[in-house]
Amino acid sequence: xxxxxxxxxxxxxxxxxxxxPRGRVxxxxxxxxxxxxxxxxxxxxxxMRTCARPDxxxxxxxxxxxxxxxxxxxxxxxRALLVAEGVQFRGKRLADLKTVRIRHRAC
DNA sequence: TGGTTGACGGTGG
DNA sequence: TCCACCGCCAACC
Numbered sequence: 175x176x177x178x179x180x181x182x183x184x185x186x187x188x189x190x191x192x193x194x195p196r197g198r199v200x201x202x203x204x205x206x207x208x209x210x211x212x213x214x215x216x217x218x219x220x221x222m223r224t225c226a227r228p229d230x231x232x233x234x235x236x237x238x239x240x241x242x243x244x245x246x247x248x249x250x251x252x253r254a255l256l257v258a259e260g261v262q263f264r265g266k267r268l269a270d271l272k273t274v275r276i277r278h279r280a281c
Numbered sequence: 282t283g284g285t286t287g288a289c290g291g292t293g294g
Numbered sequence: 295t296c297c298a299c300c301g302c303c304a305a306c307c
Contacts, residue, residue, distance in 0.1 A: 180304060202289050206303090217303040219288040224305060226288095237289060244288030252288090 183209050187221050194234040197260040199268070200276045201238050219244065234259075240268035 186209035194200050200208075202215035202222075211217065215238075222232045223244075233255040237243035245252040253263055262269040 214303045215289040220304055223288050
């Protein structure tokens with residue numbers, strides 16, 4: 175049972191990341207919340223690392239505060255991908271997180 | 282089955 | 295604004 179729950183959580187996480195539109199981003203916490211585990215941001219990072227599937231735009235998932243996070247240490251690549259999608263940066267952080275951040279809570 | 286790891290979040294100094 | 299500590303959760307050995 176627990177395994178099914180985790181598998182479902184993982185599936186929801188992948189699905190949530192896949193739904194992030196181009197030019198937008200989401201924090202690990204947001205993805206975790208959408209998947210049903212608001213406090214599983216760390217687990218989301220692990221899922222991203224273990225799965226790392228091409229159909230999952232993991233580069234659109236950033237850390238809280240507009241920071242990039244890990245991404246294997248090559249944060250430059252991740253930043254370049256986001257910049258290519260129109261996301262503006264201010265140094266190592268997003269220039270406007272609240273603007274590009276997706277909102278799963280519809281108006 | 283149990284312990285460790287790690288692409289995090291929030292708070293305090 | 296930056297660094298360190300603690301808490302949380304899934305994957306891996």
